[in-house]
Amino acid sequence: MPCPSSCPPGLLALMAPGLALMAAFSLPSQAGDRRALPVEKPSGVKGRTLILLDVNTKSPVRIISENFLSLQLDPSIIHDGWLDFLSSRRLVTLARGLAPAFLRFAGKRTDFLQFHNVKNPAKSRGGPGPDYYLKNYEDDIVRSDIALDKQKGCKIAQHPDIMLELQREKAAQMHLVLLKEQFSNTYSNLTLTGFLLHVAIRHKAGLSGIVPIRIMENETNPLSSVLPFILVPKCSMWGLKLNRVLKMRPHECQVQEDDHCPGPAGRAISDPSQDAIGLLGHLSTLLSCTVHDNILLMSLDKLYNFADCSGLHLIFALNALRRNPNNSWNSSNALSLLKYSASKKYNISWELGNEPNNYRTLIGRSVNGSQLGKDYTQLRSLMQLIRTYSRAHLYGPNIGRPRKNVIAFLEGFMKVAGGTVDAVTWQHYYIDGRVAKVTDFLKTRLLDTLSDQIRKIQKVVNTYTPGKKIWLEGVGTTSAGGMNNLSDSYAAGFLWLNTLGLLASQGIDVVVRHSFLDHGHNHLVDQNFNPLPDYWLSLLYKRLIGPKVLAIHVAGLQRKPRPGRVIRDKLRIYAHCTSYHNHNYVRGSITLYIINLHRSRKKIKLAGTLRDKIVHQYLLQPYGKDGLHSKLVQLNGQPLAMVDDGTLPELKPRPLRAGRTLVIPPLTMSFYVVKNVNALACRYR
Numbered sequence: 001m002p003c004p005s006s007c008p009p010g011l012l013a014l015m016a017p018g019l020a021l022m023a024a025f026s027l028p029s030q031a032g033d034r035r036a037l038p039v040e041k042p043s044g045v046k047g048r049t050l051i052l053l054d055v056n057t058k059s060p061v062r063i064i065s066e067n068f069l070s071l072q073l074d075p076s077i078i079h080d081g082w083l084d085f086l087s088s089r090r091l092v093t094l095a096r097g098l099a100p101a102f103l104r105f106a107g108k109r110t111d112f113l114q115f116h117n118v119k120n121p122a123k124s125r126g127g128p129g130p131d132y133y134l135k136n137y138e139d140d141i142v143r144s145d146i147a148l149d150k151q152k153g154c155k156i157a158q159h160p161d162i163m164l165e166l167q168r169e170k171a172a173q174m175h176l177v178l179l180k181e182q183f184s185n186t187y188s189n190l191t192l193t194g195f196l197l198h199v200a201i202r203h204k205a206g207l208s209g210i211v212p213i214r215i216m217e218n219e220t221n222p223l224s225s226v227l228p229f230i231l232v233p234k235c236s237m238w239g240l241k242l243n244r245v246l247k248m249r250p251h252e253c254q255v256q257e258d259d260h261c262p263g264p265a266g267r268a269i270s271d272p273s274q275d276a277i278g279l280l281g282h283l284s285t286l287l288s289c290t291v292h293d294n295i296l297l298m299s300l301d302k303l304y305n306f307a308d309c310s311g312l313h314l315i316f317a318l319n320a321l322r323r324n325p326n327n328s329w330n331s332s333n334a335l336s337l338l339k340y341s342a343s344k345k346y347n348i349s350w351e352l353g354n355e356p357n358n359y360r361t362l363i364g365r366s367v368n369g370s371q372l373g374k375d376y377t378q379l380r381s382l383m384q385l386i387r388t389y390s391r392a393h394l395y396g397p398n399i400g401r402p403r404k405n406v407i408a409f410l411e412g413f414m415k416v417a418g419g420t421v422d423a424v425t426w427q428h429y430y431i432d433g434r435v436a437k438v439t440d441f442l443k444t445r446l447l448d449t450l451s452d453q454i455r456k457i458q459k460v461v462n463t464y465t466p467g468k469k470i471w472l473e474g475v476g477t478t479s480a481g482g483m484n485n486l487s488d489s490y491a492a493g494f495l496w497l498n499t500l501g502l503l504a505s506q507g508i509d510v511v512v513r514h515s516f517l518d519h520g521h522n523h524l525v526d527q528n529f530n531p532l533p534d535y536w537l538s539l540l541y542k543r544l545i546g547p548k549v550l551a552i553h554v555a556g557l558q559r560k561p562r563p564g565r566v567i568r569d570k571l572r573i574y575a576h577c578t579s580y581h582n583h584n585y586v587r588g589s590i591t592l593y594i595i596n597l598h599r600s601r602k603k604i605k606l607a608g609t610l611r612d613k614i615v616h617q618y619l620l621q622p623y624g625k626d627g628l629h630s631k632l633v634q635l636n637g638q639p640l641a642m643v644d645d646g647t648l649p650e651l652k653p654r655p656l657r658a659g660r661t662l663v664i665p666p667l668t669m670s671f672y673v674v675k676n677v678n679a680l681a682c683r684y685r
Helices: 008-026 076-080 088-096 130-134 138-145 159-185 299-310 332-343 356-363 368-387 404-417 438-442 449-464 490-505 533-544
Strands: 050-055 070-073 101-105 115-118 144-150 154-155 191-193 198-203 208-212 235-237 240-242 245-249 252-256 290-293 310-319 347-354 394-399 425-426 427-433 469-479 510-514 544-548 554-555 571-578 592-594 602-606 615-622 634-635 654-656 662-664 668-674
Touching: 050 571, 050 592, 070 332, 070 533, 076 159, 088 154, 088 299, 101 299, 115 245, 115 332, 130 404, 144 404, 154 299, 299 332, 310 332, 332 368, 347 368, 356 394, 356 404, 368 394, 368 404, 394 404, 394 469, 404 449, 425 449, 438 490, 449 469, 449 490, 469 490, 490 510, 490 533, 490 544, 490 571, 490 592, 490 615, 533 544, 533 592, 533 615, 533 634, 533 668, 544 592, 554 571, 592 662, 662 668
Parallel strands: 050 602, 070 101, 070 510, 101 310, 115 191, 310 347, 347 394, 394 425, 425 469, 427 469, 469 510
Antiparallel strands: 050 554, 144 154, 198 208, 198 290, 235 240, 245 252, 544 571, 571 592, 592 668, 602 662, 615 634, 615 654, 615 668
16 A cells, blocks of 8 residues: 655665556556455455546547537426526526536426417407506516526516415425326326416306407415406407406406406305416416416426526427327427527527337337337438528437347438437436335346446447437436435435436437426425535536546555345446636646545555645535435535525635545545646547
8 A cells, every 4th residue: 555655765766666557557548437446355454445647638539529418307397387487597597507408308298298389369260369458567577576687688587486385385386286197107298388477267158269468567476465367358269258357366356347257256266276377377267267277478488598598509399299180290289389489589499299118108109119210211301491400409219128128229210310310319317206215216137227228228229320419308316206315315326426427438429317306306406496416426527527437547556245146336437628718727737526434544656747736625425314305505614505585605625735635524525626637638628
């Protein structure tokens, strides 16, 4: 074992041949190769491990996308109301911290999503359109509810606490509905609109139609006890005359003034079971009118506003289950969405469908790989007809876990559309969130399951389109929405960080995390808009890790495996060039990130080109008494939290003196920036 730097120079000279011999027996220079050589444990060494670590600094073994770590939003946010809170300054600040990245809008409900472009339905029937009623109030809405972000010209909302509290209550109720849909594989349709807020009303007495919502200048929040009202003015709706004002409060609908429509007038009755959409889609409750919850204010516009303000590039997955009688794709609804987006000059990339290999279980009707390939070819033709998207990117087929039948599906797709897509995509969830335990996240066998999937996907892709980029989309630690205090805890970070390291080392170009914010427990941000452990892990990754992947050389001591057993890596080490966007470090620096799944600390001695360099440590540990179940984390002993809604905390490193041995605490994740290495591979972009 090497002695401290205080040893006499003569003794160090005597030890040099031994160190060189250990380096000679290091592992081959392969991307992501982390296994230490199993050697005989010498007498007198009681289970302690000293690892010698060096990095090949001459050239990278892989170069991944600048957007490698990307995000996903599930269409369920339309259903449960969170879409309308994407304008929150706090959420935008959190998303900006992870830019540059893609924002994929897709999930289980992708293929039940319908686009509806509202084109003044009242105007064609002789009455003024909804823009007539809203034009005098738009400026007031902007002034009172939306502040312009001077940096990007974005619409950023300041939501009162009472509004968030009521939304969380509603989302908690919807969470049960969404889980029921997910477990039963029966999903309700969602409607995405691209114009103005309309409310589809079905009156108890039979009156129905579309009514525009008019907002009084001092009444911007229908759910707040401070700003309580939404007013529906006189209008002509679908040929029916209305001369009344609906005054909506939580759990009531009160009809005032003259009422020429049948039904209750001038009275309010409590009925919390019926919902109505208020300003920006937030729910209030009515008795005398039931409002459908799938007609939203500028749904696509709000989604794009969030992506654009956050520095994210939107990828929109279109509904692939709109089928003609011959099972070909019905593209009429997608064409409407493409035209609308083009009219707004939205910079969007596209996909078609989500887990198409699973359609039979969803609707009892299957679509094979070659048919989906034809559908993608059709979509590409549509995109080329629209100038804005003639060169836009198209990704797919976003298949599920590559089992035998799924591989056959992918082969059929690649034969037809391998050259049509810009990247081949699939998704992966490690374990069933309903039965997961904290010990599952510490199993190296589980961490290694992804390697086999990567090889299967790469084999098919390289057969038909060698060199085509591969993405892992929709990755999460657990399926079925995850489990509270588990998939959203510190323990889940072991799987997440290992996923990032493994994919980068194997050349996967982009990984899309499910989800930034959703109804389950796999998200990065909770419903109080507080960042969870995986968010802080992702933020550190974005700040410190560059796209160039470096090969590592590891040598050390390890216990001998018992007969019939395989020793798997519980200490996982990855190396990249330090991010060029981090101006705290000069080009040529190297960042290591290390996962220690051992229940004891491990020591790493930097050797070769890394020897005697100053190192900055970023040690991420759980904060509080909950241990691995904690939803709070500390960086180098300091708890992490947002400074305010518009400011992320400074991520301060702990400097280590040159030549110091790295001590990795048990069950932790950490980053180490080795400064001023002047690595040739990292000098230039």
